Amino acid sequence: MKQFIDFIPLLLFFIVYKLDPRIVDIAGHDFELGGIYSATKILIASSILVYGALFVRQRKLEKGQWLTLLACLLFGGLTLAFHSVTFLKWKAPVVNWLFALAFAGSHFIGDRVLIKRIMGHALNLPDAVWVRLNLAWVAFFLFCGAANLYVAFTFEDFWVDFKVFGSLGMTLIFLVAQGVYLSRHLKDGDTPPTPPKD
Template sequence: MKQFIDFIPLLLFFIVYKLDPRMVDLAGHDFELGGIYSATKVLIAASVVVYGALFIRQRKLEKGQWLTLIACLLFGGLTLAFHSVTFLKWKAPVVNWLFALAFLGSHFIGDKVLVKRFMGHAMSLPEPVWLRLNMAWVVFFMFCGAANLYVAFTFEDFWVDFKVFGSLGMTVVFLIAQGIYLSRHLHDSDTPPTKPKD
């Protein structure tokens, strides 16, 4: 569920981006609505509201949520300040690669890989399975970053569509594949060990 909460600002960004630019009156002030720059403003505002509400409710944000919020403020702010969409195009690749680096780094720092820290309370798996699963997340985030970068600078007319639906689609496919992989090992771990005969 948490992964999909992170998509709320992105979906709002997409909706506003697709609108034909128009001026709207809000509390006596005129605002442009529609197009990339107003969509970027909505992305920033929605991110602050969503993560602010989560912070108030949970009294904390996860590190990944902090990273996403900071990247949104940084790359979105640079996009608006310099009136250049190039900064926003780099947001998804950089965030994905930082996640990949964090998962990879957990193989060398700390006593547990990241995926075990997130899911270890819910299931028990052999250590080699945790390591393979963690590396799968590394590969997934590296691939997502590269795919976002390629589409953003090669297919400029479709990069916003891909940023929203491509990212969501890749995440859903990966989570289904992870579920299938885990179900094999959970089934094995649920099988009681056979007792030696006397």
């Protein structure tokens, strides 16, 4: 569920981006709605609202959520300040590659790989499985970053569609593949030991 909360601002961004540009009156103020720049404003505002609400409810945000929020503010802010969509195109690749770096770095920093720190309370797996799973996350984030960068600068008419639906699709496929991989190991690793007979 947490993964899909992160997609709420992105979906709102997509909806506003697809609107034909128009002026709307909200509380006596005129706002432009439609196109990339108003969509960027919606992305920033909705990210602050979504993560702000999560922070109030949970009293904290996960590190990944902080990273996503800060990247949204930074790249979205630069896009609006310089009126250049190039900054926003770099947001998804940079965020994905920072996640890849965090997962890769956990092989060298700390006593457990990052995926085990995240999921270890719920699953009992051999260390070798955790390492392979962590490396899969590294590869996934590297691939997502590269795919987003390639589409953003090669297929400029479709990069927003890919940013929303491509990212969501890749995440769903990867999570299903992860579930299939884990199910093979859970059958063996989570079977409780048989008590000795007297």
